[in-house]
Amino acid sequence: MRGLVLTLWLLPSVALAYPEFQKFSQVTSGRGVNCAMCHAHPDGPDGVKAGQIGSLDAAALDRLNQARIAFEPGLSVDSPILNAFGDEIIKTVGKKAVLAMRADPAALATAMILTDLDGDGIMDGDEYLDGTHPLDPNHGDPWKLAVVNLGRHKLDLLLLALATVLGLYGLGHILRWFGHEADVALGKGSRPKQ
Numbered sequence: 001m002r003g004l005v006l007t008l009w010l011l012p013s014v015a016l017a018y019p020e021f022q023k024f025s026q027v028t029s030g031r032g033v034n035c036a037m038c039h040a041h042p043d044g045p046d047g048v049k050a051g052q053i054g055s056l057d058a059a060a061l062d063r064l065n066q067a068r069i070a071f072e073p074g075l076s077v078d079s080p081i082l083n084a085f086g087d088e089i090i091k092t093v094g095k096k097a098v099l100a101m102r103a104d105p106a107a108l109a110t111a112m113i114l115t116d117l118d119g120d121g122i123m124d125g126d127e128y129l130d131g132t133h134p135l136d137p138n139h140g141d142p143w144k145l146a147v148v149n150l151g152r153h154k155l156d157l158l159l160l161a162l163a164t165v166l167g168l169y170g171l172g173h174i175l176r177w178f179g180h181e182a183d184v185a186l187g188k189g190s191r192p193k194q
């Protein structure tokens, strides 16, 4: 394992980020998308800041290498330079498919259409297409979020509408009663006999 770690350090040209996906998301959505969509640091993995390759200790490098060799789908990884969405991509499609998708970044959207990591109702693949953050439930296409929230709160809205109708109905009756009492007071009407 130490040999593998050393190899990684001696090969600074090893590609740790794949800008094809960022570029695709940006072009497709028309939104500014940075490396934070998949990586721990918004500037990407190259550097010495927290979440970047130069800051990793031996244990973190070990986790990085485990993620780098997770070639087949189904392997849970905990990469120190990826965020939960990046890890989920590796788990769902495997590193081998990620490398193949660099030539067809649109395929990632299809591959990630079954998970919704932030639970905002917009699937991860769609967030990738929309250029929104798949780990931020408050960051999503406004129209899609509105539709999702409408669906989630339809019972509340129904009860609110019912309460409003009943309230207006009751208010109408009260106003009619006041009107009638005013007519009685002015001698224009009479109270019903008991």
Ligand SMILES: [Ca+2]
Pocket: 116, 117, 118, 119, 120, 121, 122, 123, 124, 127, 134, 135
């Ligand atoms: Ca989502």
